[in-house]
Amino acid sequence: MPSFDITSKTDVNEVDNALNGISREISQRFDFKGSSCTIERSDNEITILADDDLKLKQMHELLKVHFTRRKLDAGACDFKTVEKASGNKVRQVIEIKQGIDKELAKKIVKDLKGSKLKVQVAIQGDELRVTGKKIDDLQSAIAHVKDMGIEQPLQYDNFRS
Incomplete structure (x- = not known):
C-alpha cells in the first residue's frame, strides 16, 4: 500500500554554520563595534544576548538571512519572550522546532x-x-x-x- x-526536522549542523556566520558578521560590522552581542546554541535552543532591543532586532534579521542562505526555514524558530539580563542587556531564547x-x-x-x-x-x-x-x-x-x-x-x- x-x-x-x-x-x-532541522539540520543542526547547518544551524551551527549559520550561527558561525552570524558571529563573524557581528565581529566585522561597524554598527556592532564595541558591543557585546553574542549568539550561541545548546541542544535545540539558540540564546541571543544583545545590548538593547535595536541590536536584538538586527540579530533577528541576521538570523533570518543566514538561515535562508543555508537553505533552512526560519519558521523552524520559535521565538520566546525577551527577558532582561544583567547590565541592562536583553536575552532571548529561540527554540528550534524538531x-x-x-x-x-x-x-x-x-x-x-x-x-x-x-x-x-x-x-x-x-x-x-x-x-x-x-x-x-x-x-x-x-x-x-x-x-x-x-x-x-x-x-x-x-x-x-
Missing part, C-alpha cells in the same frame, strides 16, 4: 480526515504516516497539507508506491 511520512508536536499532529489528522480524501493518517511519535490505495490520493494529501498554511517547515519523506 502506498505511503509517505510527514516530518519536521518533530511535530501533538497539537499540530491532531490538527493535521483532523483536517485530512475532514477533506474526504481516501487516506489513513497515523501518528507515530513526532511524525505522521499517511497511507492510501492510490498515489493520486497521497499527492492530493500532500497538496492539502501544504495549503493548510502551517508555519512550521514540514518534509514529506519515504514516498513509497
